[in-house]
Amino acid sequence: MAPDSSAAVAPARPPAARPPSNAMKRFARRRSTIAFLMTLPLISVIAGLVAWPASYAIYLATLNRRMTAFIGLENFDILLDNETFRAVIWQSCFFAITAVLLKALIGFWLAHMLHHLPTKGQRKWRGMLLVPWVIPPALSTLGWWWMFDPSYSSINYLLNAIGGPSIPWLGSPWWARISVIIVNVWYGAPFFMIMYLAALKSVPEQLYEAAAIDGASGWQGLRHITLPMMQNIISITVLFSLIVTFANYDIVRVLTNGGPRDLTQVFASYAFQVGVLSGNIPRGAAVSLFMFPLLAFIAYFVLKGVNQRNKEMA
Amino acid sequence: MTKNGTSRRNVLRSGAGVAAAGVLAAPMVHAQGTAGSLRFAFWDHWVPGGNDALKELATKWGEQKRVTVSLDFINTTGNQLQLTAAAQAQSRSGHDGISLTPWDVGAYSDKLEPVDDVIGRLVGKYGPINPVAEFLCKHGGKWRGVPATSGTQNKPACVRFDLMLEHAGIDVRAMWPANNTRGPGADNWTWETFVTAAEKCHKAGFSFGLPMGQFSDAVDWVGALFAGYGAHITDATGKPTIRGNAKLKTAIELGVRLSRFLPSDVWAWDDASNNRALISGRSALVFNPPSAWAVAKRDAPQVAEKCWTIPMPAGPEGRFLAYLPFTTGVWAFGRNKTAAKEFLEFITQRENAEAITNKSGGYDIPPFASMTDFKVWETTSPPVGTIFNYPLKPHHQARTSIAFEPAPAELASQMYIQALNTKVIARVAQGGETVDQAMAWLEREINNMRRG
CATH class of the missing domain: 4.10.220 (Light-harvesting Protein)
Structure with missing residues (x-):
C-alpha cells in the first residue's frame, strides 16, 4: 500500500x-x-x-587553425569540401562494416564449432582461439606487417613457392584495404566468438529438444531458436564492435600509414595526421568527431531495441 | 605533534618525495648547481652512442655554469617527439627546451622564445647559416629556434658504384671523388641522366630504391626533384601556382617516367624500405643519409664497401640537396630561458658541433657552411671517402632544399605531412589520371588546406 x-x-x-x-x-x-x-x-x-x-x-x-577564433562549424564544412576526407568517410564505412560483418560471421561460426566440442577439448581450443585478441594489436600488426612487407613478404614467399604470383599487399589500394581488414578481423573475431559462445551456452537445451520432436531441421533450429535467443547479445556486440572499429587507429597506422595515396585512411588515422602531425588540432578534432552523431544515433536505436526485448521477455 | 620541527607527516612526505624522485627522475642529472636547473628534450639518436656527445657537453657546461642540466632523449618512432612537443605547447609546461621537427618551429612559433641574440653571435663567428634552416626557424622576423646539429641530415645519393658502372656505365667515384673537385661527367649528372641510369639498372635487376609513399624520405627526394625543375606549387603567401605551371608539369612527368623503373611496391615503402633495398644488395642507388651505409657496414660489409655517396642530380633550375633539419627551441613558458639559450649557443660552437657529428659517425650535419670540413667525412671507411660528399660542399654547386618551400610553415607542414608531391605523381603513375587531372586535384587540395 x-x-x-x-x-x-x-x-x-x-x-x-x-x-x-x-x-x-x-x-x-x-x-x-x-x-x-x-x-x-x-x-x-x-x-x-x-x-x-x-x-x-x-x-x-569550433576553433580556427591557430586556435585564436571561434569559427562554428566551418571545420566540418571544410572537411566535407575535401576530396580526401570524403574518401576517408567512404573508406571508414567500408572498413568498419566489412570488418564487423566478417568478425560476426566468423565469430558465430567459431562459437558454434566450439559449442559442439566436448568440454575437455573445448577449453584448449577456446584458449588458443582467444590468443589474437589478447596480444596488443600494435604488436600483432607489426607481425602482420612483416608478412605483408612490400619487398620481403613471407606470404608472397609461400605463394611463389607453390608457383603463385607475388601480391602487392600494401602497395596496391585494394590489396592494402583488404590487408587492413584481414588484420582487424583476425584480431577482433575472437571477441565475437567468446560473446556468442556465452550466449549459446545460455540457450536452454529443452528448446532444441522440443523443436527436434516437432521435426525441426538444424537450419530451422538456428533460425527460430538460436538467433532469436541471441538477438540481444548480437546487437550489443555488433554495436560495440562497430564503434571500436570506426575508431580503429593502430592497425592502419602500423600497416599502411594510410597509404597508398590515403586510400586506407580511416577517421582516427586521418585525425592524427591532420590534427597532430600537420599541426591543425581543430580540424583533427573535427575529423574525430565526425562519426559521433551517426554512431550515437545507431547506439540509441540498438539499445532501445535491446531494452524492448528485455521488457517483452520479462 | 612535532619535535624539532619534524612531524610524522613531514617524514612521510619526504619519504614519498624521495621514492617519487627515484621513480620519475630524468635519465641524466648533472652537476649540482646553484644557478638553477635546466631540462631539455632532445631527439633520441638512432646511432648507438649518438646521444653521448650531448650528454658530455651538458655535463661540461653544467659544471662550468653551476647549472643542473637534465636531458631526456625522445625518439620519433610513433611520433613521440612530435606528440611531446604538442602536449607541452598545449599545456604550456614541460621542458625548458625541446628538439623540433622541421615544421614544428612554425607551428609553435608563438610559444617559442626568440633567439636572435644567439643566432647573431653564431653567424658573426661562423658565417651564413643554412638558408633552409633560416626559412624554417625565422617567423615574423624573429628566430624561434637554434638550428641543431644532432639529427639534422642531408639525403644525397648513396650509390653502389660497382653496379652503376657495370649497368649504367657511370663511374660515380671518378665523377665525385673524395676531394673538393668535380670529376668527368659531374656536369651531366642531371635528372635525365638519372632516369636513363634507373632504366638500365632496373633492366639489370638492380632497381633504384626510391620510396614513393607518404614518409619523409619519399617527400624529401621528390621535393629536391621538384626544386631542380623550379616546380613550386605555391608562392610565399601560400597561393597555389599550379595552373599552367609548365615546370611543375615537367617535373611530374619525369617523376612518373622514373617510377616505371622502380620496384612495383615503392608506393608503400616507409623510411626503412630503401635502406633494406640497399643492404640486401638488390638496389643500385638510394637517397639517404649514411645510415643505410652504416647498417650495411654492420650487416652486409660486402655491400658497404661498394657504396659511394654523391650529390643529387641537377635539374634545369640547378642542383638541390634534400635537407631535413632539426631545430632546438626554447619554450617561452620555460623557467630558465637565459640558461637554455646559453646552453644552445654552447653546443653549436664548432668544436662541440664536430664532437656531435663525430659521435654520430658523420650522420649529423651542422647548420653552417663553414662546418662542412670535419675530418670524419674524409676518413670514414670502407671505402675511404665513401661519405666525403655527404655534406653540401662548394664544388657540388648545389643548394639545400626542403619540399614545399616557399609556402608558409603552417601550410607547408600540412602539404609535407600529407605528402602531396608524391601523391600527385602516384595519381598519374598508379591511379591512371592524366597529369592535368592530378594537378587540378593538387590545387583543390591546397585551396582546401588554406581554409580555416
Missing part, C-alpha cells in the same frame, strides 16, 4: 505529532546523499575522462 493512501484515511495530526514521517524523509534524503557520495568517484571519473575530453574536443573543433 502506498504511504499516501494511508495518510488519506488517517486522522489529521498536529505537525509536532508527525516526526516519524519527517525522519523518514530525512532518512531518504540521507540515503540519496550517501548514494551520491558513493557514486561520486565514478561520476568524477566519467566527468574527468569522458565528459571533459569530449566537451573539449567539441570546443576545439
Whole structure:
C-alpha cells in the first residue's frame, strides 16, 4: 500500500505529532546523499575522462587553425569540401562494416564449432582461439606487417613457392584495404566468438529438444531458436564492435600509414595526421568527431531495441 | 605533534618525495648547481652512442655554469617527439627546451622564445647559416629556434658504384671523388641522366630504391626533384601556382617516367624500405643519409664497401640537396630561458658541433657552411671517402632544399605531412589520371588546406 493512501484515511495530526514521517524523509534524503557520495568517484571519473575530453574536443573543433577564433562549424564544412576526407568517410564505412560483418560471421561460426566440442577439448581450443585478441594489436600488426612487407613478404614467399604470383599487399589500394581488414578481423573475431559462445551456452537445451520432436531441421533450429535467443547479445556486440572499429587507429597506422595515396585512411588515422602531425588540432578534432552523431544515433536505436526485448521477455 | 620541527607527516612526505624522485627522475642529472636547473628534450639518436656527445657537453657546461642540466632523449618512432612537443605547447609546461621537427618551429612559433641574440653571435663567428634552416626557424622576423646539429641530415645519393658502372656505365667515384673537385661527367649528372641510369639498372635487376609513399624520405627526394625543375606549387603567401605551371608539369612527368623503373611496391615503402633495398644488395642507388651505409657496414660489409655517396642530380633550375633539419627551441613558458639559450649557443660552437657529428659517425650535419670540413667525412671507411660528399660542399654547386618551400610553415607542414608531391605523381603513375587531372586535384587540395 502506498504511504499516501494511508495518510488519506488517517486522522489529521498536529505537525509536532508527525516526526516519524519527517525522519523518514530525512532518512531518504540521507540515503540519496550517501548514494551520491558513493557514486561520486565514478561520476568524477566519467566527468574527468569522458565528459571533459569530449566537451573539449567539441570546443576545439569550433576553433580556427591557430586556435585564436571561434569559427562554428566551418571545420566540418571544410572537411566535407575535401576530396580526401570524403574518401576517408567512404573508406571508414567500408572498413568498419566489412570488418564487423566478417568478425560476426566468423565469430558465430567459431562459437558454434566450439559449442559442439566436448568440454575437455573445448577449453584448449577456446584458449588458443582467444590468443589474437589478447596480444596488443600494435604488436600483432607489426607481425602482420612483416608478412605483408612490400619487398620481403613471407606470404608472397609461400605463394611463389607453390608457383603463385607475388601480391602487392600494401602497395596496391585494394590489396592494402583488404590487408587492413584481414588484420582487424583476425584480431577482433575472437571477441565475437567468446560473446556468442556465452550466449549459446545460455540457450536452454529443452528448446532444441522440443523443436527436434516437432521435426525441426538444424537450419530451422538456428533460425527460430538460436538467433532469436541471441538477438540481444548480437546487437550489443555488433554495436560495440562497430564503434571500436570506426575508431580503429593502430592497425592502419602500423600497416599502411594510410597509404597508398590515403586510400586506407580511416577517421582516427586521418585525425592524427591532420590534427597532430600537420599541426591543425581543430580540424583533427573535427575529423574525430565526425562519426559521433551517426554512431550515437545507431547506439540509441540498438539499445532501445535491446531494452524492448528485455521488457517483452520479462 | 612535532619535535624539532619534524612531524610524522613531514617524514612521510619526504619519504614519498624521495621514492617519487627515484621513480620519475630524468635519465641524466648533472652537476649540482646553484644557478638553477635546466631540462631539455632532445631527439633520441638512432646511432648507438649518438646521444653521448650531448650528454658530455651538458655535463661540461653544467659544471662550468653551476647549472643542473637534465636531458631526456625522445625518439620519433610513433611520433613521440612530435606528440611531446604538442602536449607541452598545449599545456604550456614541460621542458625548458625541446628538439623540433622541421615544421614544428612554425607551428609553435608563438610559444617559442626568440633567439636572435644567439643566432647573431653564431653567424658573426661562423658565417651564413643554412638558408633552409633560416626559412624554417625565422617567423615574423624573429628566430624561434637554434638550428641543431644532432639529427639534422642531408639525403644525397648513396650509390653502389660497382653496379652503376657495370649497368649504367657511370663511374660515380671518378665523377665525385673524395676531394673538393668535380670529376668527368659531374656536369651531366642531371635528372635525365638519372632516369636513363634507373632504366638500365632496373633492366639489370638492380632497381633504384626510391620510396614513393607518404614518409619523409619519399617527400624529401621528390621535393629536391621538384626544386631542380623550379616546380613550386605555391608562392610565399601560400597561393597555389599550379595552373599552367609548365615546370611543375615537367617535373611530374619525369617523376612518373622514373617510377616505371622502380620496384612495383615503392608506393608503400616507409623510411626503412630503401635502406633494406640497399643492404640486401638488390638496389643500385638510394637517397639517404649514411645510415643505410652504416647498417650495411654492420650487416652486409660486402655491400658497404661498394657504396659511394654523391650529390643529387641537377635539374634545369640547378642542383638541390634534400635537407631535413632539426631545430632546438626554447619554450617561452620555460623557467630558465637565459640558461637554455646559453646552453644552445654552447653546443653549436664548432668544436662541440664536430664532437656531435663525430659521435654520430658523420650522420649529423651542422647548420653552417663553414662546418662542412670535419675530418670524419674524409676518413670514414670502407671505402675511404665513401661519405666525403655527404655534406653540401662548394664544388657540388648545389643548394639545400626542403619540399614545399616557399609556402608558409603552417601550410607547408600540412602539404609535407600529407605528402602531396608524391601523391600527385602516384595519381598519374598508379591511379591512371592524366597529369592535368592530378594537378587540378593538387590545387583543390591546397585551396582546401588554406581554409580555416
